[in-house]
Amino acid sequence: DVSIPGILSSTASLLIVLFTTLFLSMTLARPKSFRTTFVLQGVLLATCALWLFVVLVPMTLFYARRAARVEAFLDGVQLPDGVVVTVQKALGFTSVYRNIPYLSFATILPWFTFLFTSIAAIALSRPPRTSTASNATSSPTPTPRAPAAHARRGRDTSTAF
Secondary structure (H helix, E strand, C coil), X not given: CCHHHHHHHHHHHHHHHHHHHHHHHHHHHCCCCCHHHHHHHHHHXXXXXXXXXXHHHHHHHHHHHCECCCCCEECCEECCHHHHHHXXXXXXXXXXXXXXXXXXXXXXXXXXXXXXXXXXXXXXXXXCCCCHHHXXXXXXXXXXXXXXXXXXXXXXXXXXX
16 A cells, blocks of 8 residues: 555655755856756746655555555465464554554655745745845835934034034
8 A cells, every 4th residue: 555655655755866966966066057957947846845745645544544454375275364463463463554653754755845845835936036236226126214203302403513
């Protein structure tokens, strides 16, 4: 039950790591020339996050509600389920997915990957801001402020000596 979603979530997480490493190295190498690709980077990360979400939903449901089916054979004859359960308990094994520690990590940690990848995809998909020089010319000039009457008690601040 869990193996196929596990493989798919690992693949999606690996793609997220590869894309993020590539995007970061490109941006650090030439920051100005790769600013125009931020939207494309956001779309690629959003696609990977969507893929990861689609895989994590059934994986989480399998983890929470299912158990592995254990069968044992001796000389080609299947042993009864009661014997298998007794041997499992005697050895301290469990077939319930939520009681297996490594499956806990394999199910919970990719949700954090999904969360942070989604945040990065949203941040990258926003259009880049224009430079501050162009903002300075388009903003209105500030109006001068009148001196405060209560700045100093008992002194008139409007006259110069």
